[in-house]
Amino acid sequence: MFKPTLLAAVTAAFFLTACDRREKTASVPAIQIHHDTAELATLIPEGAARTDKPFANSSGDxxxxxxxxxxxxxxxxxxxxxxxxxxxxxxxxxxxxxxxxxxxxxxxxxxxxxxxxxxxxxxxxxxxxxxxxxxxxxxxxxxxxxxxxxxxxxxxxxxxxxxxxxxxxxxxxxxASNKKAALKKLDVSMEQYKRTVQLLQGNLDEAREFFAAEPKLGQIAEVLRGQDRxxxxxxxxxxxxxxxxxxxxxxxxxxxxxxxxxxxxxxxxxxxxxxxxxxxxxxxxxxxxxxxxxxxxxxxxxxxxxxxxxxxxxxxxxxxxxxxxxxxxxxxxxxxxxxxxxxxxxxxxxxxx
Structure with missing residues (x-):
């Protein structure tokens, strides 16, 4: 990123002054040069339509x-x-x-x-x-x-x-995982497998209650726990x-x-x-x-x-x-x-x- 030097600033000022002398009717905008980038973040005109909250740009963010x-x-x-x-x-x-x-x-x-x-x-x-x-x-x-x-x-x-x-x-x-072979021995349906996986993703205490009520799901859970540690x-x-x-x-x-x-x-x-x-x-x-x-x-x-x-x-x-x-x-x-x-x-x- 280009950063103006003092020489560049003087040259720019000289050039603008010369232009102003040659053509008095020309509208030449003011040039502001900031050496501290922090100044740019706080260069807000008075009366700007904004709320008074601070900028969310803390140095540690x-x-x-x-x-x-x-x-x-x-x-x-x-x-x-x-x-x-x-x-x-x-x-x-x-x-x-x-x-x-x-x-x-x-x-x-x-x-x-x-x-x-x-x-x-x-x-x-x-x-x-x-x-x-x-x-x-x-x-x-x-x-x-x-x-x-x-x-x-x-x-x-x-x-x-x-x-x-x-x-x-x-x-x-x-x-090592032998999950497929172990589940095959249990004769597990896809729906039973999916349901067990979903239960294991949730609250473990609640899952244990389901497994107690549905022993087949509990058996699947034991296999999954044994293979997925x-x-x-x-x-x-x-x-x-x-x-x-x-x-x-x-x-x-x-x-x-x-x-x-x-x-x-x-x-x-x-x-x-x-x-x-x-x-x-x-x-x-x-x-x-x-x-x-x-x-x-x-x-x-x-x-x-x-x-x-x-x-x-x-x-x-x-x-x-x-x-x-x-x-x-x-x-x-x-x-x-x-x-x-x-x-x-x-x-x-x-x-x-």
Whole structure:
């Protein structure tokens, strides 16, 4: 961006004076040169028709976005459109809650092909993108090794403008899934499976009552719990503990994970919550492809919807949506908005397809 120098200002003033001498009838506008950009933000004419609220541009404010599951039943084109939409919105960075590829493979060539595909889409972003591990991303040790070679750590943290971000791995270590074979032995109908999945997404105490009344659903739930677990290693817990100890006075902490660990019987996650209890924090997860907000321990726990993942197995309600989460970090804490992708358009407005 061009910044006028003193010489440029003098030259401009001389030029305008010369023009004024040659042509007295010409109307020459005044030129104001500001060396401090803060002056421009407060250059408001007296009597301007405005309210007296302060500008929402505190030096500590920033905006970032979070995307939901891309896979677990990929719907082509949705995630690619999300990358375009994020460029329109211009967040400072983008976070994920996992499940970038379909995965569940041991063929390294196929694993690489799937990561190449999503990497090409993410490369269209004009700002940083932070990966979080999903069960489809790391479903075995081969995929975990590939993640580490290609992307780096599978759990990590960073601090931005005195806000701590913890990116956790709920597949630590990966757990092999034989869900299909186990369910086949139970002779499960699609409706029974869908109903059980929906119950497990809700309040666990209420779900137990349903399972007691309908034992078949309870059997399905046991299979799903056995195959769909949250695993957090002692090494990861020690890492989180150290990250928290090293950042005791951050103004907020965001915890990102794929599986909503608070919906699982996970002693490790309970330990993590104990570590967090003395600070303000927000937890963001995905996995179930259905948006759900709840408060736990006086904090916000949010399960994101999809950004391209399947919506077939989810309850068809208001939480069934492709969306981008938009978070504005303010002095008073985060302001969270959800933008449904179907309602977000560029400068051309809605287009027919």
């Amino acid at each position: 920033f905006q970032f976005a979070v995307v939901g599951d891309r896979t677990g039943g990929l719907r082509p084109g949705v995630f690619a459109r999300a990358m375009d939409q994020l460029n329109w919105l211009q967040p400072e960075f983008v976070l994920s809650v996992g499940d970038h590829i379909e995965g569940y493979k041991k063929d390294e060539a196929e694993i690489a092909r799937q990561w190449d595909e999503v990497a090409d889409l993410i490369d269209n972003l004009q700002m940083p993108y932070f990966h979080v591990v999903g069960n489809h991303d790391i479903s075995n040790e081969i995929m975990r090794d590939y993640w580490r070679q290609r992307l780096g750590r599978d759990y990590y943290h960073f601090v931005y403008r005195n806000v701590l971000f913890l990116a956790l791995n709920t597949e630590d270590p990966p757990t 949250v695993t957090i290693s002692d090494a990861q817990l020690a890492y989180v503990q150290k990250a928290l100890e090293e950042n005791p006075r951050v103004r907020w902490t965001f915890v990102l994970m794929h599986k909503p660990a608070w919906k699982y019987e996970s002693p490790e996650f309970e330990q993590l919550e104990t570590m967090l209890e003395s600070r303000p924090y927000t937890v963001l997860a995905g996995h179930y492809h259905y948006y759900e907000f709840q408060q736990r321990n006086g904090r916000d726990y949010i399960q994101l919807g999809t950004t391209g993942g399947s919506q077939k197995m989810q309850p068809q309600g208001p939480g069934t949506m492709d969306h981008l989460m938009w978070i504005s970090m303010t002095d008073g804490g985060p302001q969270i908005a959800n933008i449904e992708m179907a309602g977000l358009h560029d400068r051309r407005g809605p287009q027919s397809h």
